[in-house]
Amino acid sequence: METFIAQTPFLQLACSCDNAVEAMSLIREQQPDIVFLDINMPNLTGMELARLLQEQPGPLPKIIFTTAYNHYAIEGYRVNAVDYLLKPFSYEEFLRAANKVLQMSEEAANQYHSVTADDEFIFLKVEYQWVRISLKDILYIESLKDYVKVHFEDAQKSVMSLISLKALEEKLPASKFMRINRSFIVPLEKINSISKNSIFINKTEITVGEQYKETFKTIVEKWLK
Known part of the structure; x- marks a missing residue:
């Protein structure tokens, strides 16, 4: 066992x-x-x-x-x-x-918690307790097999939760967060710059997946209007 x-x-x-x-x-x-x-x-x-x-x-x-x-x-x-x-x-x-x-x-x-665009936090189970996560503090979210790792501005404060990226994506407000490939969800307001196939959040480069490019392109075009 x-x-x-x-x-x-x-x-x-x-x-x-x-x-x-x-x-x-x-x-x-x-x-x-x-x-x-x-x-x-x-x-x-x-x-x-x-x-x-x-x-x-x-x-x-x-x-x-x-x-x-x-x-x-x-x-x-x-x-x-x-x-x-x-x-x-x-x-x-x-x-x-x-x-x-x-x-x-x-x-x-x-x-447990259905998030709307007006909500400012979610709860995630971290080890043996539910932890309140402020949406504005999230830098990006990374999938690690059956877990997700939530990264913050302060790298030492990242947390791991036993939940799939898809399940977490459904909890987050679509107006504020976007899945840009199979392994990452990013808060749109934290994107610092955009290249042809990637986005940059601080010094982290994240590639935009092929199946997510059209949706991301639509969002970018709205920003540039």
């Missing part, structure tokens, strides 16, 4: 436990997004732990059960498990289950 987690860019192992009692304490303390829960554990089963977690106040982690016995599947879904991995499972099966959680997180993020 730890090997699979290490192979997955959008997952980071917070902790691992040998029993459900220890797991419950750490889940309360660290509030992870996902818990991979083995049903067969000493003293308290994974299924019993899942029921206890549902009774606790605060946000619930997404649960993915792992077990060698398939007769627990129906019971697992009764406690709102995202998925159920039957041992031995492959990395492909593991990744498919983890991607379900990623998709659910992105959908929840989009519902």
